[in-house]
Amino acid sequence: MSNFDSQNSPNYSEEEGTSRSSNPFTFLLYIVVIVGLVFIYFLFNNNSNLTLINWEKFNHEMLNDNDVEKVDIVNNEIAEVYIKKESLRKAKYNSVSTGFWGNVNNGPHFYFAIGSVDLFEKKLDAAQAGLLEKDKLVVDYVKRESYLPKLLSWIFPILLFIFLWFFIIRRITSGVGRTGNTIFDFGRSNPKLYEKGKYSNITFKDLAGYEEAKVEVMEIVDFLKHPENYTKLGAKIPKGILLVGAPGTGKTLMAKAVAGEAEVPFFSLSGSEFIEMFVGVGASRVRDLFEKAKRKAPSIIFIDEIDTIGRLRSKSISFQANDERDSTLNQLLAELDGFDPNTGVIVLAATNRADILDPALLRAGRFDRHIYLELPNKQERIAIFGVHMKSLVIDTNVDVVYLATQTPGFSGADIANVCNEAALIAARKKKLSIDTQDFFDAIDRMMAGIEKKSKLISPIEKNIIAYHEAGHAVVSWFLKNIDSLQKVTIIPRGKSLGGAWYLPEERQIITYSQFFDFICAALGGRVAEEIVFNEASSGALDDLEKITKQAYMMVANLGLSKKIGHVSFYDSTGEYESSIQKPYSESTAMLIDDEVRKIIEDAHTRAKNLLELNRNKLDDLAKRLLEKEVVYKSDLEEVLGKRTFTI
Ligand code: ADP
Numbered sequence: 001m002s003n004f005d006s007q008n009s010p011n012y013s014e015e016e017g018t019s020r021s022s023n024p025f026t027f028l029l030y031i032v033v034i035v036g037l038v039f040i041y042f043l044f045n046n047n048s049n050l051t052l053i054n055w056e057k058f059n060h061e062m063l064n065d066n067d068v069e070k071v072d073i074v075n076n077e078i079a080e081v082y083i084k085k086e087s088l089r090k091a092k093y094n095s096v097s098t099g100f101w102g103n104v105n106n107g108p109h110f111y112f113a114i115g116s117v118d119l120f121e122k123k124l125d126a127a128q129a130g131l132l133e134k135d136k137l138v139v140d141y142v143k144r145e146s147y148l149p150k151l152l153s154w155i156f157p158i159l160l161f162i163f164l165w166f167f168i169i170r171r172i173t174s175g176v177g178r179t180g181n182t183i184f185d186f187g188r189s190n191p192k193l194y195e196k197g198k199y200s201n202i203t204f205k206d207l208a209g210y211e212e213a214k215v216e217v218m219e220i221v222d223f224l225k226h227p228e229n230y231t232k233l234g235a236k237i238p239k240g241i242l243l244v245g246a247p248g249t250g251k252t253l254m255a256k257a258v259a260g261e262a263e264v265p266f267f268s269l270s271g272s273e274f275i276e277m278f279v280g281v282g283a284s285r286v287r288d289l290f291e292k293a294k295r296k297a298p299s300i301i302f303i304d305e306i307d308t309i310g311r312l313r314s315k316s317i318s319f320q321a322n323d324e325r326d327s328t329l330n331q332l333l334a335e336l337d338g339f340d341p342n343t344g345v346i347v348l349a350a351t352n353r354a355d356i357l358d359p360a361l362l363r364a365g366r367f368d369r370h371i372y373l374e375l376p377n378k379q380e381r382i383a384i385f386g387v388h389m390k391s392l393v394i395d396t397n398v399d400v401v402y403l404a405t406q407t408p409g410f411s412g413a414d415i416a417n418v419c420n421e422a423a424l425i426a427a428r429k430k431k432l433s434i435d436t437q438d439f440f441d442a443i444d445r446m447m448a449g450i451e452k453k454s455k456l457i458s459p460i461e462k463n464i465i466a467y468h469e470a471g472h473a474v475v476s477w478f479l480k481n482i483d484s485l486q487k488v489t490i491i492p493r494g495k496s497l498g499g500a501w502y503l504p505e506e507r508q509i510i511t512y513s514q515f516f517d518f519i520c521a522a523l524g525g526r527v528a529e530e531i532v533f534n535e536a537s538s539g540a541l542d543d544l545e546k547i548t549k550q551a552y553m554m555v556a557n558l559g560l561s562k563k564i565g566h567v568s569f570y571d572s573t574g575e576y577e578s579s580i581q582k583p584y585s586e587s588t589a590m591l592i593d594d595e596v597r598k599i600i601e602d603a604h605t606r607a608k609n610l611l612e613l614n615r616n617k618l619d620d621l622a623k624r625l626l627e628k629e630v631v632y633k634s635d636l637e638e639v640l641g642k643r644t645f646t647i
Pocket of ligand 1: 206207208209210245246247248249250251252253254350384387411412413414416
């Protein structure tokens with residue numbers, strides 16, 4: 001939501017400084033484990049210099065030469081041969097005479113499989129047939145157990161299992177986002193932390209307008225700075241404040257400014273970060289976030305997009321995802337209730353849909369204060385332009401008031417974007433300062449996308465587009481309730497092939513006749529095509545979509561149709577949003593459709609009458625558009641005459 005983060009403040013996480021990827025301790029641990037394993041190997045495996053032979057070699061080369069000191073039969077399977085010390089000097093024993101570390105090898109030096117003890121004894125007896133009993137070879141029978149293979153057979157599968165587990169979890173968590181960097185981090189929140197002076201310097205000066213809202217949050221700032229003034233009187237400060245406003249209206253900025261003014265740490269987390277693919281993570285993240293904030297109290301927690309967790313809890317059949325959201329919300333409620341209001345932690349939350357939040361969240365003692373950040377009015381827009389122009393090199397002829405007049409409906413974020421865009425446009429043209437035209441271009445671009453002069457349009461198509469745009473212009477010129485037209489163009493921009501720019505009035509309410517006039521003006525393009533070319537084209541898609549929505553809104557939600565009457569099927573709670581069933585009967589649905597069609601038909605007839613009456617003007621304007629591609633208000637006045645009504 002907020003593009004603030006990318007502009008002004010680096011993202012500092014609380015764990016900053018303890019880089020996980022190249023932790024020296026982990027590296028040391030690896031080395032210790034490897035050295036340990038090598039050590040164990042040599043400890044258990046002291047027979048490293050033992051050479052495999054067979055009976056023949058043993059008999060002919062060793063026994064016959066009287067080199068053998070003794071033979072151990074290990075576990076009735078293997079014969080281990082010890083060579084006499086003096087015989088070890090012989091060249092044929094060079095390979096076994098010394099041990100691993102260069103010491104004298106006391107044996108055993110060789111080994112071979114005996115097949116069976118009986119067989120071995122028979123062969124040995126036969127080999128030593130002529131010898132005296134005392135000269136015969138000493139044979140010992142030993143039982144030896146090797147623990148290492150057994151140990152390994154236990155440890156190996158366990159190690160493999162742990163390794164696989166680590167691996168899988170790591171893969172999963174790395175895909176989930178920036179939280180949960182290691183397997184132990186699932187349940188931990190990873191909020192961005194801002195501290196005034198240290199990480200961010202935002203104060204109320206950076207937040208233009210919203211004077212009433214500022215007064216309201218000033219109380220919070222004052223409490224965070226001087227809690228004793230409140231606690232000594234026994235006052236309880238609100239724990240939760242809900243900032244409600246459309247995207248880009250400065251909710252995040254407001255929360256940051258509160259933290260900046262109060263000079264307290266500011267923990268920022270988005271609602272969606274609580275809910276991830278693991279069940280139960282949300283709740284523990286909430287717990288962790290509050291713990292972190294309490295440790296740094298006084299502090300501010302900011303939860304952006306709280307509607308992702310705070311939606312009205314589901315009453316119908318609950319699915320897994322809803323369960324997780326519900327448990328996260330329950331934990332949030334528990335945390336809000338759990339801490340003493342005077343601990344110095346204040347929770348600010350932002351949403352653009354307060355109407356769909358669970359009432360439990362809005363109850364007294366929780367988010368009971370609501371601050372509405374509306375889209376800025378003209379005065380506020382002037383102030384916001386002021387804030388964002390401060391760092392730019394602006395031409396002296398730029399009129400901020402005029403720019404604010406041109407941008408009704410723009411949010412603070414949009415205005416910040418316009419300023420930046422204007423600077424980029426000026427830089428592209430290698431200008432020394434940003435002038436009015438750059439701002440106009442930036443506003444146009446924001447509203448309709450970038451100009452696409454290179455888009456290939458055939459002359460026939462261009463003619464249709466020119467009549468279409470001229471149709472909009474002529475119809476709206478003669479309708480009382482349509483805003484004053486500023487410019488008409490047939491230069492393609494973004495997806496659209498042309499457009500008409502109006503200077504919109506700020507309206508809080510819209511009357512029936514205003515709605516009707518909008519629909520007429522929006523149909524102007526299509527009607528012009530019908531009159532001039534005797535057929536319609538696909539060019540009116542956007543217009544038709546807009547007017548259909550508007551007409552349905554009038555009939556079904558605003559009670560502006562006599563036949564439907566003063567009823568509204570608008571659902572501010574969002575409960576019907578996901579249900580398939582409509583809140584009205586089949587016959588009402590048909591009636592709504594009929595009424596919508598009638599409104600649009602009537603508007604079509606009116607637009608047609610207007611254009612037929614002014615056919616010459618339509619032709620003139622289309623011609624001028626084809627010549628110039630862009631026509632301004634002065635051209636319009638020349639062709640269509642001065643407007644008799646100003647709105
Ligand atoms: P939200 O959280 O409501 O979506 P943000 O607080 O993230 O909006 O606002 C986005 C950007 O818009 C801010 O970083 C700031 O540059 C600009 N902005 C919005 N409102 C204002 C304002 N009143 N004054 C100055 N800048 C504003």
